[in-house]
Amino acid sequence: MKCIIVNDDSEMRKTIGKLIGHSRGMKLLSVFNSTSEAALFLRDNCVDLVFFDIQMYDVKNLEFIQNISERTFVIYIPEFSPFVNTTKKPQLEQLSESTIAKRFKKGVDEARIFLKLIKKEKPDILDDYFVI
Template sequence: MNCIIVDDEPLARQAVKSLVSGTKDLNLVGSFNNATSAADFMKDNIVDLVFLDIQMPGVTGLEFARQIPKTTLVIFTTAYAEYAVESYETEAIDYLLKPIDEKRFSKAVAKALAYHSLLIQEEKDDIEDGMDYFFVKSERRYFKVKYDDILFVEGLKDYVILQMDNQRIITKMNLKTILDLLPKKDFIRISKSYIVNTSHIESFDNNDIYVKSYQIAIGNSYRDNFFHSFVTRSM
């Protein structure tokens, strides 16, 4: 789960950073001393969780929390217990008092991870319930993408390319994340770098799949699954 730290105190940021580095399920992608910088970063980067101080110059943590999409979770980190009630009104996952206890931190993170899993499941349920499209962010815009229009998805480190007939969209997401969101009955992973829409497969041999004008190699470790899941099912 990608997370950032937002706190105007350097020592406080370092303390949370140390706790995050000792948590295997968290990936720290940014650390900021003000909410404005954090908001700018979030426009172009995927952030699942924010460790957020409340009292900061300029935009306060409470003000910033009200601007954050509900798909991004918030754990407040503050030295002031009197903000607890108001913080929960922003639907924050948890409220940690400084200095932060390691066990208390782990408990808050476990709660965030559980809630994050529920959000992903809700997105998958929406797909299974008949929604035939989803939205992806690219170049500061949100694009509506119909599942049927996707020929294949190509992974490039922390980005994926959604290839359609006459359009390609590059968005910041890893291949595993987008595979979890795509309808399992229509999409299959055929290598470390490619997911293919089976409805667009025109032909194949033992080594390659042909989609429109594209020739895509089948990964050795994915070959058996492809022939079992797709070929056998199609006969």
């Protein structure tokens, strides 16, 4: 699977990049800290999977999401983790590596299923498939 990361948090980009590097069959094509750069890249490149920080402070987030191909699976990454019980923005190192890896694997497994169904040309899958 060819993938990109769109996230303005450098620690999160590193963590996701590391997980991609350790995952069989995945290739990280590029990393972006803005949706405008990522949108330009997507115009000329075929991408299977986008890891996207839904809470980036980029006014073009909605426009970016709307222009992603229907055949591209998007895994939305929140700025904060729902696993840490605190009112402050948690540091990435506070999260256990196993928790991050498990969530990453689950998302990637869903992407693999989606992409297999797309390749089998099941036209109705696009209407029913949305994962957060």
